[in-house]
Amino acid sequence: MFPFRKNGAPGVTWLVVGLGNMGDQYDRTRHNVGFDVIDLLADQLNIPVQRLKFKALTNTAELGGAKVLLMKPVTFMNLSGEAVEQAAAFYKVPPERVIVVSDEVALPPGKLRVRPSGSAGGHNGLKNIIAHLHSDQFxxxxxxxxxKPHPDYDMADWVLGRPQGADRDAVDGAEARAAQAVEAIIKDGVPSAMNRFN
Structure with missing residues (x-):
């Protein structure tokens, strides 16, 4: 049952947030896989995610039997929490219903990891969301x-680079599975999604 807002319309019950940076120079980079997953979901649901609201490009959709807000924060990655906090406050969505999709350098290309909560693991976007939600329970x-290929390689250069060849194929495949995992979390819960996708 959807919570009803004052205007009588069913409210959003989940936020699905893809992390990335705006601009063509960041398109399809390792750091922008979260944006790519939101774009995939938008294509599958046939809705454009381009309404500027809560410091993010957004649109509402039905996904996994719930009404969700798809979000691509337009702040830089390390300020993503500003957008998430505004949307969560507006729709009164608790942290455990905020799904964040991000890149992970500690996992090999194409590997997926679904988690119910946890630390930022050095990811500045996640760190900022934890700070703004005052919770890591999302x-x-x-x-x-x-x-990165060797210890001296600059981490920023690595995450802002584009995967090539087999790595690109692996990441593309993982993005498609991540879109399915988001729906599975909403529909069946995090433990079930972890069993299926981890």
Whole structure:
């Protein structure tokens, strides 16, 4: 049952937030896999995610039997929490119904990790969301983009680079599974999604 807002329309019960940076120079980079997953969901649901609201490009959709707000924060990655906090406050969505999709350098390219909660693991976008929600109890879908090739390699250069060849194929496959995992979390819960996708 959807909570009803004052205007009588069913309210959003989940936020699905893809992390990334705006701009063509960031398109399809390792750091933008979260945006890619939101774009995939938008294509599957046949809705454009382009309404500027809560410091994010947004649209509402039916997914997994619930009404969700798809979000691509337009702040830079390390300020993503500002957008999430505004939307969560407006729709009164608790942290455990905020699904965040992000890149993960600690996982090999194409590996997926669904978690109910946890630390930021050095990810500045997640760190900022935890700070703004005052909670780390939100589900996340992390997409492996692989470790930087050697210790001296600059981490920013790595995550802002584009996967090539087999890595690209692996990441693309993981993005498609991540879109399915988001729906599974909403429909069947995090434990079930973890069993299926981890």
């Amino acid at each position: 589900p996340r879908v992390r997409i492996g983009v692989g470790q």
